Amino acid sequence: MSDAPEEKFSQPDPAATALLAQQLESPNLRDRMVALASLRNVPADVALPSIKKVLNDESLQVRSMAVFALGVKVTPESYPILIDILANDPDYGIRADAAGALGYLEDIRAFEALVRAFYEDTDWLVRFSAAVSLGNLKDPRAFDVLMQALDSPEIVLQQAAIAALGEIKAVAAIDKLVTFIESEDWLVxxxxxxxxxxxxxxxxxxxxxxxxxxxxxxVSAAATICLQRMEAGES
Structure with missing residues (x-):
């Protein structure tokens, strides 16, 4: 489970919470999106019922925001809902959102589901999100998956794998990583x-x-900052 500090909120105003719930049922897309954004100021357990209301919204934008919200409004229900969406949602963008949200949860139970998504999902965006989240979990078991991602023809997957290998402290990957030092893509x-x-x-x-x-x-700035941190003993 995540060891991130718990959010601290004042006692929620029942009237304000009820208004947000009402806005989430509005036929106006903007109302629903504003209400979802406003949930950031609401404790997770209070926000969850409202988030669940719009997980099957007709708007992909609203659904995407709701899935993301599950990753930052952590409750015992967040994990199983996201796992189900990752495995079963027909929209690749929503599956990618779920993979990303699982990384935000930093729940180690998501490891197998993310690995499965990387190997089995046919869409590169889902595989990209899965690779990023495997880095967020900081689980060294992701090594083989991420090394395979380095050989992907999609540059964004290479970028995700390179970053994630650093996150899991994969010293054994250094020889492979340095082969990207002359990559034409500056983000790589x-x-x-x-x-x-x-x-x-x-x-x-x-x-x-x-x-x-x-x-x-x-690139030069990132390398300079990293060297300075190493010299300061922060790595």
Whole structure:
């Protein structure tokens, strides 16, 4: 389970909560979206019934917001609802949202479901979200999956895998990671710098020093910051 600090809220106003619930039933799309956004100020257990109301909304935007809300409004129901959506929703965007929300939960029970989504889902966006969330779980068992993702033809999957390997502290992946140091995609190189910054080894430091001279300012800045953190003992 997540060890994130619990949200702290003042006692919810029943009238305000009732108004939000009413807005979520409005035929006006904007009303429903504003009401969902307003739930960020409501405790998770109070927000959940309202979130559940719109999980099957006719609008994909509203459904997407509701699924995301399940990842940040953590209750005992959040996990099983998201697992069901990831496995069964017909819309790939909603499945991707569910995979991402499971990463926000940081619930280690999601590991197998995310691995299954990575291997079995046919849409790259779902696989991308699954790879990112495997990094969020920080479970070293994700190593083999993420190493396979590095060989994906989709660059965004490579980016996700590079970042996630840093998150799980996969020192054994360094030899493979540094092969991306000359990637034509600057975001790949930036993710590489950020990942190497979490893997404090001589080879990582050498690669980071090289990346500080990268032609793209975001890459060189990321590498410089990572080296400074390493020197300060923060990695």
């Amino acid at each position: 190189r930036q993710r590489l710098a950020e990942s190497l910054g979490q893997l404090n080894t001589p080879k990582s430091i050498s690669a980071l020093k090289y990346l500080t001279k990268d032609s793209h300012p975001h």
